[in-house]
Amino acid sequence: MALAAALRRLAPVALGAFPRRTTAVTLGCGSRLAGTRRLSAGTQPLRSDNKVTIHFINRDGEKVTVKGSSGDTLLDVVINEDLDFDGFGACEGTLACSTCHLIFDEEVYKKLGRVTDEEMDMLDLAYGLTETSRLGCQICLTKSLDGMVARVPESVTDIRQSKDETA
Amino acid sequence: MAVLYNFTSACMKNFGGSSFNRQLFCVFRTFHKSAASGDVLGISEERAITPPDVAEETRVKSLREMPGPSTLANLIEFFWRDGFSRIHEIQLEHSKKYGKIFKSRFGPQLVVSIADRDLLAQVLRTESIAPQRGNMDSWKEYRDLRGRSTGLISAEGEDWLRMRSVLRQLIMRPRDVAAFSDDVNEVVDDLVKRICVLRTQQSDGATVLNVNDLFFKYAMEAVAAILYECRLGCLESEVPQETQDYIAALHLMFSSFKTTMYAGAIPKWLRSIIPKPWEEFCDSWDGLFKFSLVHVDKRFAEIKAQLEQGEEVRGGLLTHLLVTKQMTLEEIYANATEMLLAGVDTTSFTLSWATYLLALHPHVQEQIFTEIMTTLGPGRVVTANDVQHLPLIRALVKETLRFFPVLPANGRITQDDLVLGGYFIPKGTQLAMCHYSTSLDDENFPEALDFRLDRWVRKDTTDHVDNFGSIPFGYGIRSCIGRRIAELEMHLSLTRLIQKFHIGLSPVTDDVKAKTHGLLCPGAPINLQFIDRE
Ligand code: HEM
Numbered sequence: 084m085a086l087a088a089a090l091r092r093l094a095p096v097a098l099g100a101f102p103r104r105t106t107a108v109t110l111g112c113g114s115r116l117a118g119t120r121r122l123s124a125g126t127q128p129l130r131s132d133n134k135v136t137i138h139f140i141n142r143d144g145e146k147v148t149v150k151g152s153s154g155d156t157l158l159d160v161v162i163n164e165d166l167d168f169d170g171f172g173a174c175e176g177t178l179a180c181s182t183c184h185l186i187f188d189e190e191v192y193k194k195l196g197r198v199t200d201e202e203m204d205m206l207d208l209a210y211g212l213t214e215t216s217r218l219g220c221q222i223c224l225t226k227s228l229d230g231m232v233a234r235v236p237e238s239v240t241d242i243r244q245s246k247d248e249t250a
Numbered sequence: 251m252a253v254l255y256n257f258t259s260a261c262m263k264n265f266g267g268s269s270f271n272r273q274l275f276c277v278f279r280t281f282h283k284s285a286a287s288g289d290v291l292g293i294s295e296e297r298a299i300t301p302p303d304v305a306e307e308t309r310v311k312s313l314r315e316m317p318g319p320s321t322l323a324n325l326i327e328f329f330w331r332d333g334f335s336r337i338h339e340i341q342l343e344h345s346k347k348y349g350k351i352f353k354s355r356f357g358p359q360l361v362v363s364i365a366d367r368d369l370l371a372q373v374l375r376t377e378s379i380a381p382q383r384g385n386m387d388s389w390k391e392y393r394d395l396r397g398r399s400t401g402l403i404s405a406e407g408e409d410w411l412r413m414r415s416v417l418r419q420l421i422m423r424p425r426d427v428a429a430f431s432d433d434v435n436e437v438v439d440d441l442v443k444r445i446c447v448l449r450t451q452q453s454d455g456a457t458v459l460n461v462n463d464l465f466f467k468y469a470m471e472a473v474a475a476i477l478y479e480c481r482l483g484c485l486e487s488e489v490p491q492e493t494q495d496y497i498a499a500l501h502l503m504f505s506s507f508k509t510t511m512y513a514g515a516i517p518k519w520l521r522s523i524i525p526k527p528w529e530e531f532c533d534s535w536d537g538l539f540k541f542s543l544v545h546v547d548k549r550f551a552e553i554k555a556q557l558e559q560g561e562e563v564r565g566g567l568l569t570h571l572l573v574t575k576q577m578t579l580e581e582i583y584a585n586a587t588e589m590l591l592a593g594v595d596t597t598s599f600t601l602s603w604a605t606y607l608l609a610l611h612p613h614v615q616e617q618i619f620t621e622i623m624t625t626l627g628p629g630r631v632v633t634a635n636d637v638q639h640l641p642l643i644r645a646l647v648k649e650t651l652r653f654f655p656v657l658p659a660n661g662r663i664t665q666d667d668l669v670l671g672g673y674f675i676p677k678g679t680q681l682a683m684c685h686y687s688t689s690l691d692d693e694n695f696p697e698a699l700d701f702r703l704d705r706w707v708r709k710d711t712t713d714h715v716d717n718f719g720s721i722p723f724g725y726g727i728r729s730c731i732g733r734r735i736a737e738l739e740m741h742l743s744l745t746r747l748i749q750k751f752h753i754g755l756s757p758v759t760d761d762v763k764a765k766t767h768g769l770l771c772p773g774a775p776i777n778l779q780f781i782d783r784e
């Protein structure tokens with residue numbers, strides 16, 4: 084049908100305010116929340132000087148060092164680098180969940196940029212909240228954040244699992 | 251839309267929500283005849299569970315040991331004393347009497363109620379990737395019958411996740427929704443005009459009778475502007491007859507829907523004997539779908555015409571969905587239908603309550619007015635970007651929803667075995683999350699019965715309220731997808747109303763109490779005066 088073809092051709096046209104994203108979601112991989120993944124499509128390969136180094140400390144206390152591009156969010160980095168933080172980023176960066184909760188050093192925290200009201204509201208509901216907590220999906224990388232450390236807090240599930248193990 | 255509360259199509263036997271008809275009562279009688287004697291009552295379905303081995307002092311208790319009202323007491327409460335409209339109050343009474351976690355039984359359905367913010371947090375934080383609210387069989391059955399798709403409310407599992415992934419990328423991020431600011435503001439213009447017309451019809455020249463009627467039209471118009479990318483004309487003075495018929499039909503549908511949503515509670519085999527609820531259920535859905543079909547098809551035809559003319563296609567949500575084909579046309583119909591249903595009553599009730607509370611608390615209203623004057627002055631129209639500078643407006647919406655959480659209880663079906671508050675809850679248990687109780691609990695909100703905006707105003711960005719006590723839109727991946735749209739509609743309209751009018755109680759308004767009619771709604775008409783500032 085001609086219309087369908089025309090529409091398909093049109094798909095790349097910018098539509099109002101909507102960011103275009105390709106969403107690939109898998110379900111049923113057994114682990115909690117971990118199946119939700121967003122793949123940012125069409126990301127231009129960026130020059131290496133736009134790269135920012137981030138050290139994540141995972142829930143086992145291990146350091147994972149990766150590079151992200153300026154302008155990406157920390158959630159983008161976790162997804163692009165395929166970091167396996169169980170349950171991280173469940174709502175795909177749409178400010179509905181606070182599972183992308185990260186904890187920073189005081190100095191880094193101050194450089195992270197403005198916190199919106201909506202982020203604060205979701206942070207209120209984050210598990211293990213600290214004074215230097217932020218939501219990873221709301222933090223955009225800039226050159227000045229190069230070398231930053233971001234700690235993934237324990238999740239409720241972790242606590243329960245470790246209790247189960249000791250029991 | 252009573253619908254959401256209908257976590258329940260099936261478990262509504264319990265918390266239901268609106269006036270049950272007599273026929274249903276018969277059904278319940280049959281359910282209970284067999285169970286009416288002895289202590290088999292209520293425990294037959296609680297599987298004999300051996301809780302996991304744990305240390306003696308932290309012994310996990312079984313459901314059998316969980317306190318709760320007896321089935322008979324529940325029956326009397328709900329049917330004899332019409333508990334359905336007081337469900338929110340009963341929730342409060344039961345949580346006081348039986349504690350923060352208790353079980354109730356409604357017919358064959360066992361429900362574990364949770365009225366504790368930490369337990370709620372535990373449930374919601376450990377959700378799986380596609381949480382379930384309740385049994386949606388009757389919704390699905392209708393859709394299968396008519397060859398329609400499920401939408402976000404009724405879909406489950408992979409279908410749900412796929413549609414949710416598409417839609418949340420369009421209408422959940424605050425900055426994406428802020429793009430609708432001008433569209434919503436046009437509807438607010440009409441709301442203000444309509445108020446000015448309506449009040450001239452009263453002898454005092456100030457009163458608007460039954461403000462919910464007005465806010466219903468506002469919410470419907472605003473949601474349609476976003477969802478259907480068109481104006482319906484609900485707020486016009488000279489509403490074209492055609493549109494009037496439409497509004498009337500929709501009103502009827504919304505109200506009849508509430509009384510028929512329980513159709514699903516009646517076992518299929520009884521339908522030949524009591525056909526009416528199921529028929530009305532289907533009729534209501536037919537009407538709701540028809541409305542969306544008309545508007546989606548209209549937009550689709552426009553796009554087609556534009557393409558044939560070689561024009562560039564520009565548009566919002568619907569255009570995006572139609573052009574990118576991330577969902578099928580049937581899925582678009584279904585989601586447009588379910589979102590309209592979810593988005594109108596919820597928002598209008600909250601606006602009615604908010605303006606009522608403002609009228610009851612003139613001092614608070616003055617504070618907000620002062621904030622608006624400082625930030626915007628008397629004439630500047632508020633936009634989405636201004637809201638961050640209006641903390642009291644945000645607080646007003648939060649405090650209103652704490653007082654009157656539109657969804658006084660919500661549901662979840664557990665998808666794993668879990669230990670909750672010391673009890674072993676087997677997979678597949680229907681939970682009722684008692685938001686009304688936690689919102690009005692002094693432990694969560696000191697002097698909970700006081701209307702106080704300062705609870706929500708932060709001193710700085712590290713000032714946090716650790717609180718699952720009031721989560722009127724839910725929390726997590728299955729929370730309200732229309733939250734940001736609803737907030738935008740409410741922030742923009744409330745700011746404008748307070749900027750323009752002094753809102754006062756009309757002498758013809760009594761003390762208005764909440765009643766549950768699916769949603770927590772005003773139990774009597776709220777009549778308010780809108781007096782020009784200056
Ligand atoms: C004051 C206004 C509103 C309130 C208080 C409200 C509240 C809620 C709540 C409590 C839920 C259930 C969440 C859960 O189970 O965790 C929900 C779901 C939902 N709401 Fe809202 N809502 C409002 C307005 C809207 C609007 C304007 C729309 C549409 C544009 C909307 C669309 C939906 C949909 C589609 C769902 C089902 C989501 C899913 O299952 O994925 N709501 N809402």
Ligand code: FES
Pocket residue numbers: 158171172173174175176177178179180181182183205218219220221
């Ligand atoms: S991913 Fe859900 S809030 Fe950041």
